[in-house]
Amino acid sequence: MSTTAAPSQFASVQARQTERAGFGHLMLAEWTKIRSVRSTVWSLAIFVVVTLALTWLFCWLTVHALQTGRAPRRTAELVADPVTFILQTGMGLGQLAICVLGALTMTTEYSTGVIRASLLAVPKRLPVLAAKCVVFAALIFVIGEIVSFVSFFIGKAVVHPVVDVSLSQPNVTRAVIGAGLYLTVLSLFALAIGSLIRHSAGAIATVIGLVLVVGGLLNLLDSYDWGRHVHDWFPTVAGSYITRIIPASDQVLSPWQGFAVFCGWTALLLAAGAYLLKRRDA
Amino acid sequence: MIEVRDLTKKFGSTLAVDHLSFTVQPGRVTGFLGPNGAGKSTTMRIILGLDHPTSGSATINGNPYADLPAPLRTVGALLEAKSVHSGRSARNHLLFLAQTQGLPSSRVDAMLDLVGLRPVANKRAGTFSLGMSQRLGVAAAMLGDPQILLLDEPVNGLDPEGVLWIRNLMKHLASEGRTVLVSSHLMNEMAVTADHIIVIGRGRLLADAATEDVIARGSGQSVRVRTPDPERLTELITADGGRAVLTANGDNSNGAGQAPALLVTGTPASRVGELAASASVVLHELTPQLASLEDAFLELTADSLEFGHLESASARLQAAPAGLPSEPAQTTDGSIR
Numbered sequence: 001m002s003t004t005a006a007p008s009q010f011a012s013v014q015a016r017q018t019e020r021a022g023f024g025h026l027m028l029a030e031w032t033k034i035r036s037v038r039s040t041v042w043s044l045a046i047f048v049v050v051t052l053a054l055t056w057l058f059c060w061l062t063v064h065a066l067q068t069g070r071a072p073r074r075t076a077e078l079v080a081d082p083v084t085f086i087l088q089t090g091m092g093l094g095q096l097a098i099c100v101l102g103a104l105t106m107t108t109e110y111s112t113g114v115i116r117a118s119l120l121a122v123p124k125r126l127p128v129l130a131a132k133c134v135v136f137a138a139l140i141f142v143i144g145e146i147v148s149f150v151s152f153f154i155g156k157a158v159v160h161p162v163v164d165v166s167l168s169q170p171n172v173t174r175a176v177i178g179a180g181l182y183l184t185v186l187s188l189f190a191l192a193i194g195s196l197i198r199h200s201a202g203a204i205a206t207v208i209g210l211v212l213v214v215g216g217l218l219n220l221l222d223s224y225d226w227g228r229h230v231h232d233w234f235p236t237v238a239g240s241y242i243t244r245i246i247p248a249s250d251q252v253l254s255p256w257q258g259f260a261v262f263c264g265w266t267a268l269l270l271a272a273g274a275y276l277l278k279r280r281d282a
Numbered sequence: 283m284i285e286v287r288d289l290t291k292k293f294g295s296t297l298a299v300d301h302l303s304f305t306v307q308p309g310r311v312t313g314f315l316g317p318n319g320a321g322k323s324t325t326m327r328i329i330l331g332l333d334h335p336t337s338g339s340a341t342i343n344g345n346p347y348a349d350l351p352a353p354l355r356t357v358g359a360l361l362e363a364k365s366v367h368s369g370r371s372a373r374n375h376l377l378f379l380a381q382t383q384g385l386p387s388s389r390v391d392a393m394l395d396l397v398g399l400r401p402v403a404n405k406r407a408g409t410f411s412l413g414m415s416q417r418l419g420v421a422a423a424m425l426g427d428p429q430i431l432l433l434d435e436p437v438n439g440l441d442p443e444g445v446l447w448i449r450n451l452m453k454h455l456a457s458e459g460r461t462v463l464v465s466s467h468l469m470n471e472m473a474v475t476a477d478h479i480i481v482i483g484r485g486r487l488l489a490d491a492a493t494e495d496v497i498a499r500g501s502g503q504s505v506r507v508r509t510p511d512p513e514r515l516t517e518l519i520t521a522d523g524g525r526a527v528l529t530a531n532g533d534n535s536n537g538a539g540q541a542p543a544l545l546v547t548g549t550p551a552s553r554v555g556e557l558a559a560s561a562s563v564v565l566h567e568l569t570p571q572l573a574s575l576e577d578a579f580l581e582l583t584a585d586s587l588e589f590g591h592l593e594s595a596s597a598r599l600q601a602a603p604a605g606l607p608s609e610p611a612q613t614t615d616g617s618i619r
Contacts, residue, residue, distance in 0.1 A: 021351075021352050021383050022384070025383070028381045029379070029382040036370045036374035037367060037369045112368060113363055113364045113366070116365040117375075120330055120354065120359055121353065122353075123348040123353055282332045
């Protein structure tokens with residue numbers, strides 16, 4: 001690495017011939033950050049492959065079981081609400097990749113020290129978080145909607161022999177689009193937790209613990225009236241109602257109400273993350 | 283210009299920066315010295331808006347860092363702690379920084395060329411050597427062609443070539459009229475780089491003066507002289523008002539044919555040479571001792587070392603006369619001594 005260049009060339013007209021930096025520039029910068037690390041590509045590839053492959057596999061296995069008269073409970077679910085079955089099986093696991101990516105998008109800023117470079121460039125701090133949220137949510141929205149629709153059509157083809165589903169049936173389009181919306185909000189939910197916890201392992205464990213474990217455990221409260229409310233108001237449970245066609249028997253919130261609750265929780269966590277970003281030493 | 287006014291920073295009950303005030307002027311390299319844990323990095327982080335001060339203020343051209351509209355075009359910083367994603371390429375790291383300031387991507391390539399990283403621009407930064415990482419840090423700092431530069435321990439761990447590169451770069455940037463603040467815990471490094479020195483210890487200001495003055499105010503410069511005729515030279519130096527002592531390795535018993543060495547204080551090297559020439563005394567060596575710079579530093583910081591009293595006590599034992607009357611730490615120390 002021999003450098004003979006005169007340092008005086010550090011000064012340059014290029015640096016002065018510039019437009020005033022605005023929020024658009026920040027979004028562009030966040031896009032550069034997101035696309036230039038491998039974790040983004042890997043997480044999204046895993047999300048797409050796992051979701052689509054498992055959707056196909058679960059649907060195929062269940063249809064096969066139905067045709068041969070086995071696994072009556074699972075097959076009953078498929079027959080009762082095929083669209084929900086299609087949208088929640090593969091995506092149920094695939095969403096974990098989104099959780100991981102959402103948390104990492106924020107925590108790697110801290111673990112790698114890039115947060116210092118980011119905040120030196122944008123000392124007001126909050127625009128960094130805002131631009132990151134907008135860019136990341138837009139990315140997940142586009143990929144999430146594509147995966148939702150492809151999942152739906154894969155599932156539709158597989159379950160065709162036993163039950164007919166189509167986008168023209170009532171509420172089906174809402175559920176399919178809703179699955180992509182759910183993933184978008186989930187990605188921000190994970191990002192918000194990343195901004196609060198700041199450590200990759202802790203943030204990932206927290207998000208996945210909330211989505212998989214706590215959400216499931218709250219099912220145990222469904223024999224109490226208040227327990228159903230607690231269950232329904234839990235962020236990811238409430239958010240997932242938008243992907244259902246037929247409400248669960250004990251469901252308290254409507255699909256859009258549930259989605260609004262999920263958005264509310266996410267906004268609350270993001271606000272807390274923003275407050276701490278502003279307050280804490282970086 | 284960087285202005286720090288009555289700056290205080292507490293981490294819990296630990297006082298990291300203690301009512302610190304100083305000004306960094308453009309057109310010269312200002313060294314920011316202090317032992318490890320003296321509060322140098324914290325002060326720099328507060329100037330850069332990364333840490334919030336407990337009280338007091340730090341401003342850049344009169345404004346807090348956070349109020350700068352495109353900060354990287356006013357201030358460039360090279361922090362000691364790394365701030366690059368190991369999986370991101372050098373180009374993408376610089377590119378996102380450029381984008382936040384509305385700088386064109388051609389500026390990224392220009393910087394990569396200038397620091398010599400163009401050939402590895404698309405390699406992951408995690409694969410870089412320390413020297414290459416520092417170059418990337420310099421490229422990031424210079425991206426917006428800032429008039430003010432803050433460099434935190436920039437030569438730490440670098441090989442001699444890297445040290446020289448950073449040194450020349452800092453001098454050059456200052457000669458262009460930029461404000462350069464560079465921290466170090468090595469007095470000798472600053473002695474060859476900085477025009478002005480700010481010394482802190484335990485978060486408090488110990489000295490703020492031109493480099494020569496800080497050195498001169500130290501224990502006094504010493505000169506090592508080798509001569510086959512130490513007695514005659516000692517006489518001459520003593521007559522001139524200086525002091526010369528035969529050093530241990532100058533003792534003839536272990537000197538394998540080497541001329542004995544004298545350690546001279548109170549008489550500069552040039553005067554020793556003149557005295558020797560006037561009396562036709564042969565000299566084999568005449569070396570101003572840089573060690574006294576470290577002494578000056580140790581003396582200044584003797585009371586403010588973070589690690590217990592051991593170093594403090596030993597430094598006090600070594601400490602030669604004349605402390606710095608203007609320094610509070612030194613005055614209290616004087617009464618103990």
